[in-house]
Amino acid sequence: MIGIFDSGIGGLTVAREVMRALPDCPVCYLGDTARTPYGNKSPETVTRFALQDTEFLLDQGARVIVVACNSASSTAVDTLRKTFDVPLFEVITPAVETAVSLPRVKNIGVIGTRATVKSGIYERMIKERDEQKRVFQKECPLLVPLVEEGWLDKPETRMIVKKYLLPLKVRQVDALILGCTHYPLLRGIIQQKIGKRVKVIDSSQALAQALAAFLEQNPALKRDLSRDVPSLIHVTDVTEQFQTIAQRILRKNVTLTHVSL
Secondary structure (H helix, E strand, O other): OEEEEEOOOOOHHHHHHHHHHOOOOOEEEEEOOOOOOOOOOOHHHHHHHHHHHHHHHHHOOOOEEEEOOHHHHHHOHHHHHHHOOOOEEEOHHHHHHHHHHOOOOOEEEEEEOHHHHHHOHHHHHHHHHOOOOEEEEEEOOOHHHHHHOOOOOOHHHHHHHHHHHHHHHHOOOOEEEEEOOOHHHHHHHHHHHHOOOOEEEEHHHHHHHHHHHHHHHOHHHHHHHOOOOOOEEEEOOOOHHHHHHHHHHHOOOOOEEEOOO
């Protein structure tokens, strides 16, 4: 079983791509909806939550952990790797490697939560791979609550996205990393507002491809993960809105299990 956690519903975009890339490997998803969002919390708090999330997934039988939360990926991954002896994937590295590998890309934009942007991890990792790249980041704190509320195509959402992206558009970015797993749900609006020429990078897809490649190189683990058990979705707070958006993301009926951490 592949364990995936996020602060809320956005990580289901990662779960969807993992299910597509690895249809024989069941997923155990944890959305910490009672404590969402992580992006406006301190690094110490995010790390504590991430440790609890990972421990829960391992208790459920997960053999691989996917951190489907940019805020946790930017602040807690080192601690998770020191604490738990399992393969662990996060959403930042695959997106960075995708952006850096694109031809004729000089200016890279990153949008994310306050925690992710303030960590500086995207710029640092991009510069480590190619110091000639220019990186422009923008905090977008309103986008997560808009997605959680289901305002995916409201005029107000379009206006806010346009305002957030304007500084990056002025900088003429060639590629834009969606530095939060909620943002793929707004990808159509984001692409429209940033412009057709800009390559929009979905970290969910990049991570799923990286995980699939890793399991191809580790066939014994892949066989162990490929068991005939159902995928599960756990949440720390059950809401009707989460159920509705989850079904929209996964394109099927879903059953939510309420858990306490």
